[in-house]
Amino acid sequence: MMFVSLNLMSNLKLKKTLSYQGNNLSYTITFKEQKHIILRVIQGEVRISAPLNTPDWEVEKIIYKNISKIVSVQNQHILSSVYDFNSSNPWVKIFDKEIEIIIDENLTRSKFENNKIYMKNYFDNEEQVKKMYSILAKHYKNWFISRTIDWGLKMNIQFRNVNVKLMKAKWGYCLPKELKIAYNTKLLHFNDEIISYVIIHELTHILYPNHSREFWNFVEIYCPNYKELQILLNSTGI
Template sequence: MVMFVSLNSMSSLKFKKTLSYQGNNLRYTITYKEQKHIILRVVQGKVRISAPFNTPDWEVEKIIYKNISKIVTVQNQHIIGSVYDFNTLKPWVKIFHNEIEIVIDENLTRSKIEDNKIYMKNYFDQEEQIKKLYSILAKHYKNWFISRTIDWSLKMNIQFRNVNVKLMKAKWGYCLPKELKIAFNTKLLHFTEEIISYVIIHELTHILYPNHSKEFWHFVERYCPEYKKLQTLLNSTGI
């Protein structure tokens, strides 16, 4: 999909474009100018590219794919401040778009979620603390994901066999159609239930349509008419 955005002057042209990567859409803005080389930047989690006039799409996409791991890393760093904070007197994490307090206690032997608070031991290492947090969330909310997937599978008349919830680096979810297995990224818990429902519908639809064909999107739209809007909100944050 290519959408014309603006013609600032005869010296530059700006477009918004979408690139498919591992079943997800990576959106970027490209500005064509009088310059010699392609320049890629990630600004506040958004991909910005400037390129010489008449640069073919394949050449731009080649640069993006070459740097995709760096792009994802920078986007991840950008969203950290908006979904959790351990560097405050009252640490918190955003669940279903609401801030939930995290109580860190070095005397705890077992983590738990109780009274709308997350209790976990102190690992004295932020990376490990974050990793353990997502592990706690995945275990606690797995049945929630299973329940919502069952609800939508009944509405859509689609059978599935297994649901897993785990941390992923470059996908919001994936489906193995032949095995009838679906997995969801634990980070989906940071979003609203409406957005999570879109991802569930998306992955269930892959059981019928493995690829992102026209039939696939027509089927998604039947159960999620605003999927384009929700997809944009989801992918605009980075993973």
């Protein structure tokens, strides 16, 4: 039997994950000489400090109890870091680069031109965001199709249809029997490596509908660091 001294446990920091609605929620826990569990969300990251020798189930109970607030704060963080309609020069982050948004109330039709997004003013932030994602989905659909074709050839997997749309709880999904794949438009905020992981993930579902051991073994062939990318992807919220 191995014993760990309290001095070694003090200020020990660990990274852990738990499952929530099919996704992994990552958090960092630090053990300290204190009486209660304290949960904070800082810059989208869930940070917990807990008394020494606190069991995992007790920490996870606190997280699940506050999950709605955590997700809300994370979503606000990711939204504030990927676009801004309130500044004097509105922008949206595409592939980790800021794209300028021109808002003009005289425009009758929105468009993506010369690496800029031209939009009419809807005078409603929620509607403005929805229209922006609609423009992005239309403009980048062929890009997603092309990237899926490239990976499909590498993986020797055929598909019939690709769709790009805004989703609330998924980064993508696959209908294996219909050979259809859909991607969340918000993937455009990430770099190519993370987007490629999602494409590989959804294409693999055509062969393996469930997240079986065979599924993950196949994903790993084409994306050896998928675990790291999955953590980065799911830790941002949607």
